[in-house]
Amino acid sequence: MRTPYMKETEEALLHTYNRFPVEFDRGEGVYLYDSEGRKYLDFAAGIAVCGLGYGHPELTKALKEQAKKLLHTSNLFYNESCGKAAAALKKACGMDRVFFTNSGTEANEGMLKAARKYAWKRGTGRYEFIAMEGSFHGRSMGALSVTEHEAYRTPFEPLIPGVKFAKWNDLESVRALVTEKTCGILLEPIQGEGGINMASPEFLEGVRRICDEEGILLLFDEIQCGMGRTGEMFAWQYYGVKPDIMSMAKAIGSGVPVGAFAMTEAVAADSLEPGDHGTTYGGNPFACTAVAKTLEIFEKEHVTEHVRDIGEYLAEQLDRLVQEEESVLERKGTGLIQGIRLNRPAGEVTAKAMEEGLVIITARSDVIRLVPPMIIEKEHVDEMIEKLKKSL
Numbered sequence: 001m002r003t004p005y006m007k008e009t010e011e012a013l014l015h016t017y018n019r020f021p022v023e024f025d026r027g028e029g030v031y032l033y034d035s036e037g038r039k040y041l042d043f044a045a046g047i048a049v050c051g052l053g054y055g056h057p058e059l060t061k062a063l064k065e066q067a068k069k070l071l072h073t074s075n076l077f078y079n080e081s082c083g084k085a086a087a088a089l090k091k092a093c094g095m096d097r098v099f100f101t102n103s104g105t106e107a108n109e110g111m112l113k114a115a116r117k118y119a120w121k122r123g124t125g126r127y128e129f130i131a132m133e134g135s136f137h138g139r140s141m142g143a144l145s146v147t148e149h150e151a152y153r154t155p156f157e158p159l160i161p162g163v164k165f166a167k168w169n170d171l172e173s174v175r176a177l178v179t180e181k182t183c184g185i186l187l188e189p190i191q192g193e194g195g196i197n198m199a200s201p202e203f204l205e206g207v208r209r210i211c212d213e214e215g216i217l218l219l220f221d222e223i224q225c226g227m228g229r230t231g232e233m234f235a236w237q238y239y240g241v242k243p244d245i246m247s248m249a250k251a252i253g254s255g256v257p258v259g260a261f262a263m264t265e266a267v268a269a270d271s272l273e274p275g276d277h278g279t280t281y282g283g284n285p286f287a288c289t290a291v292a293k294t295l296e297i298f299e300k301e302h303v304t305e306h307v308r309d310i311g312e313y314l315a316e317q318l319d320r321l322v323q324e325e326e327s328v329l330e331r332k333g334t335g336l337i338q339g340i341r342l343n344r345p346a347g348e349v350t351a352k353a354m355e356e357g358l359v360i361i362t363a364r365s366d367v368i369r370l371v372p373p374m375i376i377e378k379e380h381v382d383e384m385i386e387k388l389k390k391s392l
Helices: 004-012 057-069 080-093 104-121 141-145 150-156 171-177 201-214 235-239 285-300 303-324 346-355 378-391
Strands: 024-028 031-034 039-042 097-101 128-132 163-166 182-187 217-221 245-248 259-263 328-334 337-342 361-363 367-370
Touching: 039 378, 057 285, 080 097, 080 245, 080 259, 080 285, 097 104, 097 285, 104 141, 104 182, 104 217, 104 245, 104 259, 141 150, 163 171, 171 201, 182 201, 201 217, 285 303, 303 328, 303 337, 303 378, 346 361, 346 367, 346 378
Parallel strands: 128 163, 128 182, 182 217, 217 245
Antiparallel strands: 024 031, 031 039, 097 259, 245 259, 328 337, 337 367, 361 367
């Protein structure tokens, strides 16, 4: 299907995305509809963003009301929704201080700056970071500097210096890279873009010990694996290993562009001060209304409990698929951040799935990534498995 709008898009936008030849027009619940009215089951959620699906009545009402009142004032002034969202978010993520951004990449940039400022203010002379092989933290220069994927990095080098990459789930690899200059250790508790790779509990606990012993900050990127995906509000709560600073975005705004980074009071006391960091749009009334209402709905509708239940069912069906389909090698992940590793290019399967009316995405070249709206039911899992089998 090619439409005039697709042609217009290709002629007007910088070509940085290879888009599917589909023009989505509207969404309802866990389904998307294209401009010709065809229905698609969505197991991608806008890359793990639309946790409440499409058209949630309470969220839609709250956003409409806020849009009528006030969209933006800047951070030179207070607004009610910002304080409300920050209080709810810090309760959900278990941190003490929050900074709102416009995206996940910006949240990671702020987290890196906060860690560097903490080291500078304490006079330690530390500035280096240890990140992980298989990591993905964003496309800006700072976030890209701690992203390991060579294809993303090479055209933009030299990047920010002082970054080393440890082997995933290899504690001794991390320990071997620690020096008196190490400022922070950064990782995703579950790597999303890297292939739905779960950290082992022993690995996270060990990294936490290293940080405590050496006076290093532990930084978690929870942009994709957080906000309910594991069946807990954030992945650190799933593992029981608390970071010093964490970033988040995607599902915290249910589709409205918003991110945040948060830290403990102990870090905040020796970190960013007025003039150190800023954002024109971050924390605006509209975005913060989305965050506050999303968190309210999560609590009222017991979304994390639902993720645990439906995630277990999804895992069972995917495990069965591994047994039945020769091309499916293993299942990875937990809750509603799961994937299957294939013995063929995953992109071929996602393209076929679109023809079957199923939206799924990849993670690296051989993994199908499943990050659906967190309101899916068993019937949607069954429908997805049926369409996925046809696509395979």
